[in-house]
Amino acid sequence: MWFSIAAQLNLNGQELTSLLEQVQDICLRDRVTPVQFWEQIGLEKLLRQRWTPQQKSREIKMKVKEKRFPILTRIESEMQEGARQIEKPFAGNLQISWDRSLERPGLSFHLHLPEENSAVQLLETLADKKLGEQIISLLKKMNQLPEDMK
Numbered sequence: 001m002w003f004s005i006a007a008q009l010n011l012n013g014q015e016l017t018s019l020l021e022q023v024q025d026i027c028l029r030d031r032v033t034p035v036q037f038w039e040q041i042g043l044e045k046l047l048r049q050r051w052t053p054q055q056k057s058r059e060i061k062m063k064v065k066e067k068r069f070p071i072l073t074r075i076e077s078e079m080q081e082g083a084r085q086i087e088k089p090f091a092g093n094l095q096i097s098w099d100r101s102l103e104r105p106g107l108s109f110h111l112h113l114p115e116e117n118s119a120v121q122l123l124e125t126l127a128d129k130k131l132g133e134q135i136i137s138l139l140k141k142m143n144q145l146p147e148d149m150k
Helices: 001-007 013-030 034-041 044-049 053-068 072-086 117-127 129-148
Strands: 091-100 107-112
Touching: 001 013, 001 044, 001 053, 013 034, 013 053, 013 107, 034 044, 034 053, 044 053, 072 091, 072 129, 107 129, 117 129
Parallel strands: none
Antiparallel strands: 091 107
């Protein structure tokens, strides 16, 4: 069964081994068999999709990650949603991110300013009180999430 799945997804031996190790960790923690786990994530339905092997593989890996790290996955999704809500459009490219390992809590800002007007627009955007409040709110949410999940 495993080699058939690996062939359908174009996985090499290392990728298959890594996937199976993750599944084994989940099965031991949740006290289910690998077959029960595959049923839980709907593996057969995923394999029947008319997607490329890479799309199927990415979807399966995402579902395994969600099951293996449910708290981290939830924090990640909450932070992505929060960051999407506060990004402000201007001529430069502003990205808001965070340390996904959660070892260094906080937000990182990365931006690209192609011209002088971009810098002026950035300063105006950063001076916006509403933006500041949204950033502070997201930081509070970030620090509160681990407590909410206990």
